[in-house]
Amino acid sequence: MNIPELLQQLTLEEKAGLCSGGDFWHTKAVERLGIPAMMMSDGPHGLRKQDEQGDHMGVNDSIKAVCFPAGCATASSFDRELVERMGKALGNECQAENVGVLLGPAVNIKRSPLCGRNFEYYSEDPYVAGEMATYFIRGVQSQDVGTSIKHFYANNQEHRRMSSSSEMSERTAREIYLAAFERPIRKAKPWTVMCSYNPVNGVYASENKHLLNDILRNELGFDGVIVSDWGAVKHRAKSLKAGIDLAMPYSADYEKQLTDWYEKGLIGEDDLDRSVGKLRELAEKYRSAVSRRRVTMTEEQKHELAVRAAEESAVLLKNDDDILPVCRDKRIAVIGGFAENPEFQGGGSSRVNAKAAQTLCDCLKQLGFNADFALGYMIRYNILTPFGIRYAVETAAKNDCAVVCVGNTWLTEKEETDRFSLKLNPAAEDLILDVAQVNPNVIVVIYAGSAVDVSAFEGKVKAILYMGYCGEGANEAAADLISGRVSPCGKLAETFPKCLEDTATAERRGNGYTERYPEGGLVGYKYYEYNGIAPAYPFGYGLSYTTFRYGDMQVKKLGKTDYYISFSVQNVGRHAAAEIVQVYISDDASMVTRPKKELVAFGKKHLEVGETCTFGFKLTERDFAYFSPVLNKFYVENGTFTISVGASSADIRAELVVRVHGDAPKAVRVHRNTYF
Numbered sequence: 001m002n003i004p005e006l007l008q009q010l011t012l013e014e015k016a017g018l019c020s021g022g023d024f025w026h027t028k029a030v031e032r033l034g035i036p037a038m039m040m041s042d043g044p045h046g047l048r049k050q051d052e053q054g055d056h057m058g059v060n061d062s063i064k065a066v067c068f069p070a071g072c073a074t075a076s077s078f079d080r081e082l083v084e085r086m087g088k089a090l091g092n093e094c095q096a097e098n099v100g101v102l103l104g105p106a107v108n109i110k111r112s113p114l115c116g117r118n119f120e121y122y123s124e125d126p127y128v129a130g131e132m133a134t135y136f137i138r139g140v141q142s143q144d145v146g147t148s149i150k151h152f153y154a155n156n157q158e159h160r161r162m163s164s165s166s167e168m169s170e171r172t173a174r175e176i177y178l179a180a181f182e183r184p185i186r187k188a189k190p191w192t193v194m195c196s197y198n199p200v201n202g203v204y205a206s207e208n209k210h211l212l213n214d215i216l217r218n219e220l221g222f223d224g225v226i227v228s229d230w231g232a233v234k235h236r237a238k239s240l241k242a243g244i245d246l247a248m249p250y251s252a253d254y255e256k257q258l259t260d261w262y263e264k265g266l267i268g269e270d271d272l273d274r275s276v277g278k279l280r281e282l283a284e285k286y287r288s289a290v291s292r293r294r295v296t297m298t299e300e301q302k303h304e305l306a307v308r309a310a311e312e313s314a315v316l317l318k319n320d321d322d323i324l325p326v327c328r329d330k331r332i333a334v335i336g337g338f339a340e341n342p343e344f345q346g347g348g349s350s351r352v353n354a355k356a357a358q359t360l361c362d363c364l365k366q367l368g369f370n371a372d373f374a375l376g377y378m379i380r381y382n383i384l385t386p387f388g389i390r391y392a393v394e395t396a397a398k399n400d401c402a403v404v405c406v407g408n409t410w411l412t413e414k415e416e417t418d419r420f421s422l423k424l425n426p427a428a429e430d431l432i433l434d435v436a437q438v439n440p441n442v443i444v445v446i447y448a449g450s451a452v453d454v455s456a457f458e459g460k461v462k463a464i465l466y467m468g469y470c471g472e473g474a475n476e477a478a479a480d481l482i483s484g485r486v487s488p489c490g491k492l493a494e495t496f497p498k499c500l501e502d503t504a505t506a507e508r509r510g511n512g513y514t515e516r517y518p519e520g521g522l523v524g525y526k527y528y529e530y531n532g533i534a535p536a537y538p539f540g541y542g543l544s545y546t547t548f549r550y551g552d553m554q555v556k557k558l559g560k561t562d563y564y565i566s567f568s569v570q571n572v573g574r575h576a577a578a579e580i581v582q583v584y585i586s587d588d589a590s591m592v593t594r595p596k597k598e599l600v601a602f603g604k605k606h607l608e609v610g611e612t613c614t615f616g617f618k619l620t621e622r623d624f625a626y627f628s629p630v631l632n633k634f635y636v637e638n639g640t641f642t643i644s645v646g647a648s649s650a651d652i653r654a655e656l657v658v659r660v661h662g663d664a665p666k667a668v669r670v671h672r673n674t675y676f
C-alpha cells in the first residue's frame with residue numbers, strides 16, 4: 001500500500017497516535033495496516049537498550065553492551081575511518097537487539113568547557129564535529145540502522161536546558177551552531193534529527209518553524225523524521241505545525257491535543273499527513289532492515305575496536321625528558337583508584353552498561369612490567385576521597401617512576417548539570433603533588449570528558465597523558481601507550497585554557513531564561529586567538545613518540561575560489577606513529593569581524609620511521625566564506641587569504657597566500673557586520 005492509500009485508510013486517532021509515540025522507547029504500531037512498532041535507544045558511544053523500565057537519564061538498567069570512547073575522545077583521533085568503524089559496530093549491536101534507530105551522534109558545539117555533556121560532544125569546531133558525525137552516521141546506517149543527530153540545536157549547556165533560550169545572531173548560528181549539523185545532514189542523511197529542549201532566540205526548538213521547516217527541511221534538504229528530545233514537546237499540536245513529526249516518549253496528552261486541535265480546525269489534514277508519511281517511510285526502512293538482519297561482530301572484536309579507538313584518541317600533553325614510553329626494565333608505581341576502576345564515560349542518557357575495564361596494573365604486567373599498586377584515594381559517592389596517601393607515597397618512592405591516575409567521575413560530568421570548575425578534585429591534585437615530592441618521574445594519566453585545568457601540578461610532573469572518557473578499553477589502551485607498544489597520536493578537539501577566567505563564558509550563568517552568545521562565532525581557539533589569550537594546550541595539539549617534518553607545500557588554482565593544496569610529511573624520529581595534519585584559512589583583509597584562523601580540512605596518516613607521505617586537499621568557495629546576514633548567504637570577499645598547514649592551531653609548519661576572486665556587491669562593502 002502506498003502512502004496516499006495508507007493516509008486514506010488511517011483514522012484520525014491512528015494518525016494522532018503515530019505522531020505521539022507508542023511507549024518510552026517505541027514508535028506506535030498500526031497492526032491492521034501493517035505498520036510495525038520500532039524501538040529507538042541511546043546513545044552516541046554504546047547501546048543503552050532498556051527492556052524493562054525506560055528512562056532518559058541512565059538511571060534504570062539497560063542491557064550489557066560495549067562502551068566505546070565517547071565523542072570527546074573519538075574527535076581527538078581526527079580519524080574518520082575509525083569513527084565509521086565504530087558506527088558499524090554500534091549498528092551491528094542495534095541490529096542484533098532489534099533497535100531501529102540509535103540516538104546519536106551528539107554534535108552540539110563545546111561553547112563552554114563547563115558544559116556537563118561535553119563528554120558526549122565532539123568539538124568546539126563545527127568542521128570537526130560535522131566530519132565526525134558524518135562518518136559515525138555512515139557507519140551505523142550501513143548496517144540498516146537509523147541514527148538521530150542531536151540536539152538540534154544550540155543545546156550548549158545543561159544549566160536549565162529545558163528553558164534557557166540560546167540567543168545568537170544569524171551569522172553565529174550559520175557559521176558555528178548550525179554548521180555542525182549541516183555537513184552530516186547533507187552528506188550522510190541521518191534517518192532522524194532530534195530537536196533540542198531549549199528555545200533558540202526565544203522560540204522552543206520543538207515549536208520553531210523557521211528552524212525545523214525553513215532551515216532543516218527546506219535549506220538543508222532533510223527528508224527524514226524530526227523527533228523531539230524526550231519530553232521536549234511543550235504543546236503537541238504547535239510542535240506538529242512547526243515540524244515535529246514524532247513526539248517522544250509516548251503521552252496520551254499528545255494524542256488528545258492533536259485530535260482536539262484537528263476538530264477545532266487549528267491543524268489541518270496536511271499537517272498530520274505530512275508527519276504520518278515520514279513516519280511510514282521510517283517504519284518501512286525498519287521493516288526492510290529486519291529482513292536483512294545479520295550479526296557479524298563478536299564481543300571480542302567490538303571490545304578490541306574499543307581499545308584501538310581509545311589508543312587513537314588519547315592525547316599526550318606533556319612528555320619531558322621523553323619519560324614516555326617507559327622502558328620495560330623500569331619499575332612502575334601505579335597509583336590512584338582510577339587505575340583499578342577508571343571512569344570511562346559520563347553520566348546520563350548515554351551511559352552504557354559496560355563490563356569493567358581491566359586494571360592498569362594488570363595491563364602493564366601483561367606487557368612485561370613490574371608494577372606496584374597503591375590506591376591513594378577512594379571513590380565514594382563519586383567523590384575522590386584521600387585514602388592511604390602514606391602508602392601511596394612510599395610506593396612511589398621505591399619505584400623508578402610513578403603513574404598517577406586521576407580524573408572526573410560521572411557525577412561531575414553528566415547530563416543536566418554543568419561543572420563549576422575546570423579543576424580536578426583536590427584529593428587528586430594533592431596526591432600528584434605528594435608523589436612528585438618523592439619521585440621526579442611522575443606520569444599523570446587523566447580520564448575526563450572535557451578540558452581540565454592542570455596548572456596545580458603541571459610543572460611538577462614529567463608527563464601528562466589525557467585519555468578522555470575513552471570507553472571500556474581505557475586501561476588496555478593506557479598500558480599500550482605507556483609501554484610504547486603504540487605511540488600516542490591524538491590531538492585536542494577542544495582547547496584546554498589555562499584557567500576558567502580565560503574562557504569566553506567565564507561569567508556565564510545567564511538568568512536561566514536567556515543565555516546570550518556575545519562571543520558570536522569566536523568559539524574555542526577562535527576566541528583565544530582573536531583575543532590574544534594563550535591557552536594551556538591549544539586546539540589541535542598533541543605530542544607523539546616521534547617527530548614529523550612538513551615540507552614542499554604547493555598550491556594550485558582550480559578556479560575563482562577553488563584551490564588544491566599539497567604538502568609532504570616525513571617521520572624523522574625513531575618511532576612509528578600517525579600524524580594528524582590541519583589546514584586553516586585566514587582572510588587577510590576582511591571587511592567584517594572574522595577569526596584569525598578557521599579550520600577547513602584535516603587528515604591523518606600512519607608513518608613508519610623514515611616514511612614520507614603527501615597530503616592533498618581541495619579547498620572550495622565555502623571554505624573561504626563567511627555568512628553575511630546582509631546577503632543572507634555564505635559569501636566570499638575578493639582578496640588575499642593565507643592557507644596555513646599546521647601540526648596544531650598554534651604550530652603552523654607552512655603557509656601560502658592566495659588571491660580569491662569572490663563577489664563584492666556594493667551593499668556589503670559598507671556593511672561591517674560583526675557577530676553581534
Ligand code: GLC
Nearest residue numbers: 042055056057103229230349
Ligand atoms: C535525554 C537526552 C537525549 C536522549 C533522550 C533519550 O534527555 O537529552 O540525548 O537521547 O533523552 O534518553
